[in-house]
Amino acid sequence: MKNIIIRTETKDDYFNTEHMVLRSFWNLHGPGCNEHYLVSRLRQSEDYLPELSRVAELDGRIVGAIFYSRAKVVDGETEHEILTFGPLAVEPTCFSMGIGAKLLAETMALAKDAGYKGIVILGEKDYYPKHGFKTCDNFGIQHPEYGNTDSFMGCPLNEDFDKVKGYFYEAPVFEECEDEEKVQAYTEKFPYYKPLTLSCQWLHEERLGRISQVQKNSYTIRFWEQELPAKLKGSFYQEEAESLPVVGDYVTFQHNTRGESVILSVCERTGLLQRPDQAKTGVMQYMVANVDYTFIVTSLNDDYSYNRIARYASIALQGGSVPVVILTKCDLCSNVGRYVREAESISEKVRVHAISAIYDIGMDELKDYFEPGTTICLMGSSGAGKSTLINAITGEEIMETSEIRESDSKGRHTTTHRQMIMTAGGVCIIDTPGMREVGMANVQEGIDDTFSDIVELERCCKFSDCRHETEPGCAIKAAIASGELSRERYELYKNLGAENTRNYAMKKEISKWAKAYKKFKGKNDLE
Ligand SMILES: Nc1nc2c(ncn2[C@@H]2O[C@H](COP(=O)(O)OP(=O)(O)OP(=O)(O)O)[C@@H](O)[C@H]2O)c(=O)[nH]1
Ligand SMILES: [Mg+2]
Numbered sequence: 001m002k003n004i005i006i007r008t009e010t011k012d013d014y015f016n017t018e019h020m021v022l023r024s025f026w027n028l029h030g031p032g033c034n035e036h037y038l039v040s041r042l043r044q045s046e047d048y049l050p051e052l053s054r055v056a057e058l059d060g061r062i063v064g065a066i067f068y069s070r071a072k073v074v075d076g077e078t079e080h081e082i083l084t085f086g087p088l089a090v091e092p093t094c095f096s097m098g099i100g101a102k103l104l105a106e107t108m109a110l111a112k113d114a115g116y117k118g119i120v121i122l123g124e125k126d127y128y129p130k131h132g133f134k135t136c137d138n139f140g141i142q143h144p145e146y147g148n149t150d151s152f153m154g155c156p157l158n159e160d161f162d163k164v165k166g167y168f169y170e171a172p173v174f175e176e177c178e179d180e181e182k183v184q185a186y187t188e189k190f191p192y193y194k195p196l197t198l199s200c201q202w203l204h205e206e207r208l209g210r211i212s213q214v215q216k217n218s219y220t221i222r223f224w225e226q227e228l229p230a231k232l233k234g235s236f237y238q239e240e241a242e243s244l245p246v247v248g249d250y251v252t253f254q255h256n257t258r259g260e261s262v263i264l265s266v267c268e269r270t271g272l273l274q275r276p277d278q279a280k281t282g283v284m285q286y287m288v289a290n291v292d293y294t295f296i297v298t299s300l301n302d303d304y305s306y307n308r309i310a311r312y313a314s315i316a317l318q319g320g321s322v323p324v325v326i327l328t329k330c331d332l333c334s335n336v337g338r339y340v341r342e343a344e345s346i347s348e349k350v351r352v353h354a355i356s357a358i359y360d361i362g363m364d365e366l367k368d369y370f371e372p373g374t375t376i377c378l379m380g381s382s383g384a385g386k387s388t389l390i391n392a393i394t395g396e397e398i399m400e401t402s403e404i405r406e407s408d409s410k411g412r413h414t415t416t417h418r419q420m421i422m423t424a425g426g427v428c429i430i431d432t433p434g435m436r437e438v439g440m441a442n443v444q445e446g447i448d449d450t451f452s453d454i455v456e457l458e459r460c461c462k463f464s465d466c467r468h469e470t471e472p473g474c475a476i477k478a479a480i481a482s483g484e485l486s487r488e489r490y491e492l493y494k495n496l497g498a499e500n501t502r503n504y505a506m507k508k509e510i511s512k513w514a515k516a517y518k519k520f521k522g523k524n525d526l527e
Contacts, residue, residue: 004099005057006106008050009065014040016062017055019190023224024089028203031195035087037186038177042067047171052083052110056090056099063091064099066107069173071120073141075166082161083111083119084170092207093224096257104131111157118154118161120168124204125150140165192426194373198250199268206252206264210428211245212420219245221253221261222420228253230261240511241286246272247418247430248289248375271320273377276441276503284442284507288377288418288430291321293369297380297389298325298343300333300354302409310346310450310492311438312379318446321377323350324369328385331356345489347450357385357392366393372426382434383411390431394423399431440496441503451493454485 009017018036025033042048049068056064071084085107090099108131111119120141121128133153136142143152144167156162177183198208212227213220219230230253236244243266245251250267269289277285294316298304309325316323325343330336336354343352355362369376370393378386387399398421402414415433422428440447448455454476458466462473479485 002058004102006054006102009055013055013062017065020062020091021087021089022190023092026193027196027208031197034177034183037183039067041173041177045171045173052107054103054107056103063094064103065089066103069171071170073164073166073168080164083116084121093226116157117164118156120154122151126205128153141168143168192372200252200265207255208252211247211249211251214247215417228261230263232263246286246289247420273315273319275315276439290375291377292374293324293376294321295376295378296323296325297378297384297386298327299329299384300327300339303381303384307492308438309343313347313350313450314443314446317449318443325350325352327354330354330361331359349450357389370427375428377430379432382413387415387431390429440500441507444500447496454493
């Protein structure tokens with residue numbers, strides 16, 4: 001066992017202890033947490049018992065803490081003074097080292113020696129029974145608000161606890177700390193961590209992390225500063241491909257400090273970037289989840305394509321993200337303004353920036369996207385300069401880059417898998433391998449969103465089923481004639497829509513076969 005020191009807290013520890021407490025409870029039971037604020041208030045409360053409270057230190061760092069305070073059990077006119085503790089916190093990257101157990105053992109012995117009757121807590125139902133706690137219905141103690149749940153537990157310290165019966169009340173400071181505004185203001189003094197509202201929140205023994213890499217069947221979970229190897233829980237193999245974790249997904253998992261952790265569930269996504277696979281089989285490729293900005297990276301050489309940018313924009317919008325076109329290598333182009341204007345004309349939903357990562361041109365414009373807690377995904381052809389851009393932003397050679405071929409300006413597929421990087425400023429950047437083609441399937445809404453002005457014009461046609469051919473009162477034809485809408489852009493909208501319908505029909509057909517096969521296989525396996 002590592003050399004863990006249990007000791008009393010000093011003033012110099014306050015910030016570090018609270019920071020550790022914040023990390024320990026962050027996003028566990030809802031967005032963010034208030035336990036760090038509670039600790040700061042508790043220390044000033046007359047009910048706080050510093051003589052029983054302790055911190056744990058490992059290699060000079062605070063890695064655990066337990067805070068005791070007076071509580072009471074009220075039975076009519078009779079008030080029994082007892083103890084409670086909370087929070088009991090352990091630094092999340094030091095779980096499974098026995099720190100919590102050590103803190104509990106030492107402080108419970110102190111409390112017993114000091115003559116306290118017993119301890120009542122609200123805590124993890126699977127953890128405290130290992131340390132002598134039983135549910136409070138065993139003692140005739142009730143919680144005035146929550147009744148007798150499995151997480152409401154007590155532990156006698158001497159025989160006087162037998163006489164303690166009635167309703168349990170913790171010190172008033174606990175309720176004062178529910179004030180969200182005060183908690184938020186106090187939280188600003190700590191490093192930024194993103195508060196998350198997730199479908200699979202209210203965690204017990206399981207942990208919350210984010211998928212940072214997927215390679216075949218092996219996954220990597222980003223858990224605080226650590227990258228943990230992980231595999232899927234068996235039942236995932238019965239699920240649709242769309243439900244499997246992808247880079248950017250928040251997942252709950254069982255932490256294994258010695259080998260692969262096990263991914264238990266994928267939390268609800270805010271969006272998913274997807275496209276049909278390149279072999280045109282109609283099978284979808286689910287790429288990245290929970291992206292705020294999709295950087296559509298295109299270099300200002302032969303790579304530039306109006307058509308392709310519209311495709312990426314449709315995928316980005318369909319996937320719940322904001323499309324941002326990054327025209328790279330502007331140092332090699334003498335006509336940057338023309339390309340910027342043309343890219344801007346694709347859709348009012350896209351933002352466009354021309355940059356040179358190598359010569360630090362236009363990089364300032366990108367700063368607004370790099371807010372803490374933001375997720376940015378870079379997509380584009382091989383050699384467009386995605387990885388170079390990431391290196392320039394982070395100021396480190398994190399990603400491998402390589403020269404494009406001189407003969408055709410094409411890249412060499414240097415980045416081979418999707419990978420999430422966390423910057424020191426709390427921004428998640430996802431690098432992806434270059435794509436040869438960007439097909440359209442299952443993205444009609446994204447296409448309509450990209451070309452929302454055309455969709456709007458179509459609504460203005462005299463006939464609701466107007467095919468924009470020979471019908472009178474056609475708003476599309478009028479807009480093309482007046483120059484308001486370019487024919488090229490309208491054709492692009494129509495073509496992308498037709499391609500999407502074709503591919504989507506194929507996808508539906510395939511998923512029908514897949515389901516039928518699963519059913520058939522299931523039956524055969526049973527027989
Ligand atoms: N002149 C110039 N070259 C650049 C710029 N950005 C990237 N490059 C060069 O373009 C080449 C390809 O860059 P990468 O960053 O590897 O491209 P990528 O998009 O990550 O490519 P894949 O990983 O293959 O998808 C490298 O030789 C870079 O040095 C730029 O702003 N100006
Ligand atoms: Mg790359």
